[in-house]
Amino acid sequence: MKRIWSWGAIVFGGLYFLLPLIGTVEFSLRMRRGEYSLDAYRSVLADPQFRATFSYSVVMALLTIVLGVLIVVPTAYWVRLRLPRLRPVIEFITLLPLVIPAIVVVFGYIRLYNTSSILPLTGTASGTNLLLLCGYATLALPYMYRAVDTGLSTLDVRSLTEAAQSLGAGWTRIIGSLILPNVLGAVMSGAFLSFAIVIGEFTMAALLNRPAFGPYMQLLGANRAYEPAALAVIAFAATWGCMGVMQLISRLAGVRKTAK
Amino acid sequence: MSFLNLDHLQKSFGSTKVVHDFNLNVEKGEFVSFLGPSGCGKTTVLRMVAGFEEPSVGRILIDGQDVTRLRPNQRQIGMVFQAYALFPNLTVADNVGFGLKVAGVPRAERAGRVTEMLELIGLPEMGARFPWQLSGGQQQRVALARALAPRPRVLLLDEPLSALDAKIRVSLRNQIREIQQQLGITTIFVTHDQEEALSISDRIVVMHKGIADQTGTPRQIYNQPATDFVAGFVGTLNRFDAEVLDAPTGRLRVAGTEFALGRAVPSAVSLAARPEGLSLADDGIPAEVTGVEFLGSVQRLRMRVAGREIVLDRFNAPSAALPEPGEAVHISTQGSSWLVLPHGA
Structure with a gap:
């Protein structure tokens, strides 16, 4: 009897996630009247804008992950090691991007860094890219911090640090060759989430007027019928593909099982 | 240096x-x-x-x-x-x-x-x-x-x-x-x-x-x-209530028995002994056996002396009989190794 219920739950959950996907796939194949075809896909893939915006977003996502790791790993480590009482405060700060809408953040950026400010980042394309990168890192912060902090909780951070110090190691070596490799699994799960967020992000990229994938999807969705569905399917597959590659690289880089 | x-x-x-x-x-x-x-x-x-x-x-x-x-x-x-x-x-x-x-x-x-x-x-x-x-x-x-x-x-x-x-x-x-x-x-x-x-x-x-x-x-x-704490923390320690009768010769009274340590003691002391430093004798400080543990190489006797619990360890000897609980025995005053600790230290 119990088994029936658990199977029921699995089927329900599966339908909940799969039905919309199946619907999208089905719709994307109906561009040619009366028969299934890949016309919509051909049309999307032929668009140079698609390739440009998608690769722009992939690069931005990877940079976001790097920036996020550089900010979050040392911070979470230091908080656990030296400022355990500040942990709730830091956790609260990292959760702010979930509460404050991206549009507020980006308006703040534009006000602070506009061309008549002291630091006119929005005046150049590279400056705006940098600003967008910082915005993305902020958006990814809650996920990244949580993942890394959970990873750190499985380590005896203090003893490991002291052991390394007594062996002559400095901070860079401790974080780079001991802490980071030991939380790499957690970092990767934070990285996947960051990647997924950045690929589809619309608000920041649109308001900073950068050629990202999110605004492109929106543009296409507003003007075409079948292509947006095909695009969604492609984006879905590509995102999963990228994550698979990241997973593979991290495996090859030597993430070891920390079996207890 | x-x-x-x-x-x-x-x-x-x-x-x-x-x-x-x-x-x-x-x-x-x-x-x-x-x-x-x-x-x-x-x-x-x-x-x-x-x-x-x-x-x-x-x-x-x-x-x-x-x-x-x-x-x-x-x-x-x-x-x-x-x-x-x-x-x-x-x-x-x-x-x-x-x-x-x-x-x-x-x-x-x-x-x-x-x-x-x-x-x-x-x-x-x-x-x-x-x-x-x-x-x-x-x-x-x-x-x-x-x-x-x-x-x-x-x-x-x-x-x-x-x-x-x-x-x-x-x-x-x-x-x-x-x-x-x-x-x-x-x-x-x-x-x-x-x-x-x-x-x-x-x-x-x-x-x-x-x-x-x-x-x-x-x-x-x-x-x-050197101190009461060290004596108590390192090893097991038996404590006795001792009354100093004559400090220069170390004359004490413990549970009604008078004896001399043969060395000068402070005017108020606490007297102690390790379990293996105590031995039984025909006369000495009266004690009542409350329990006997046979640990193989060691016999552990639990006793009561003037209301205090005392533990005495001695090597096992196949010929020697074990005392029974309730038996009255005497702790040797001369054959035991006494520790004199400054009072209240």
Whole structure:
């Protein structure tokens, strides 16, 4: 009897996630009247804008992950090691991007860094890219911090640090060759989430007027019928593909099982 | 000038003073244990030597060099932790070689030293394993090898045996002592286990409430405890209510029996004796047997003397009969080894 219920739950959950996907796939194949075809896909893939915006977003996502790791790993480590009482405060700060809408953040950026400010980042394309990168890192912060902090909780951070110090190691070596490799699994799960967020992000990229994938999807969705569905399917597959590659690289880089 | 000098160390955390004026000189190659209950400040002193805590007052000198303000990674000190603290992402060999790698020792030389260290701890085949594939005792040996590999000036052991089970604890402590003597490395060992401290130390510092109560060889600590606390903490101690009749000759009255120790005592004392320092006789202090435990090599008699519980240990002798509970016996006044402790110390 119990088994029936658990199977029921699995089927329900599966339908909940799969039905919309199946619907999208089905719709994307109906561009040619009366028969299934890949016309919509051909049309999307032929668009140079698609390739440009998608690769722009992939690069931005990877940079976001790097920036996020550089900010979050040392911070979470230091908080656990030296400022355990500040942990709730830091956790609260990292959760702010979930509460404050991206549009507020980006308006703040534009006000602070506009061309008549002291630091006119929005005046150049590279400056705006940098600003967008910082915005993305902020958006990814809650996920990244949580993942890394959970990873750190499985380590005896203090003893490991002291052991390394007594062996002559400095901070860079401790974080780079001991802490980071030991939380790499957690970092990767934070990285996947960051990647997924950045690929589809619309608000920041649109308001900073950068050629990202999110605004492109929106543009296409507003003007075409079948292509947006095909695009969604492609984006879905590509995102999963990228994550698979990241997973593979991290495996090859030597993430070891920390079996207890 | 001794090798390691701890000079008037004090440490406060906020308004709580955990170490009061701690002084110790350790000779080169000496094995010194800090023994005391938890919260006595022994670990804090060790951590100050390692550089993880900065003394509020005082100086630490190693081989004449003042290291008080040096960071832990500049002190050339090896440390072994209770929790092993092996690096989980590195193999055993990489763990042992970590300190050498940090010091920039070339790869070939490093590999040679790692092999040497793994042989020293008796795990020459384990280099390629990861820490989680080893037992607790093996992990702690690897931690010892890792601490020793860069040839530290001082070795610090912070309760290294506490997380292990009893049998391994004894064999590992003997191994630690052997390796320490073989390398002649100056060592400080922190423990709350008196048997550990007594069995492997050249000298023991018994600590209590942030003060070194007594510093001495294991025999001195056990046989001539300087304070009431040391006497009670190290080994089992029987206490007797004694009335001083004549201080210069050491004439006392215990449970109605008068006898002389033959040495001068203070005007008020507390009289004590180890379980194995007591013996039975035909006359002496009257006692009532309350329980008998036969432990194989040892017979343990529980007795009551003037309302106090007393334990007497004697070697098993197949011919000697065991007293029965309830039997009246006498504790010898002359054949027993009495400890005279300053009253209320």
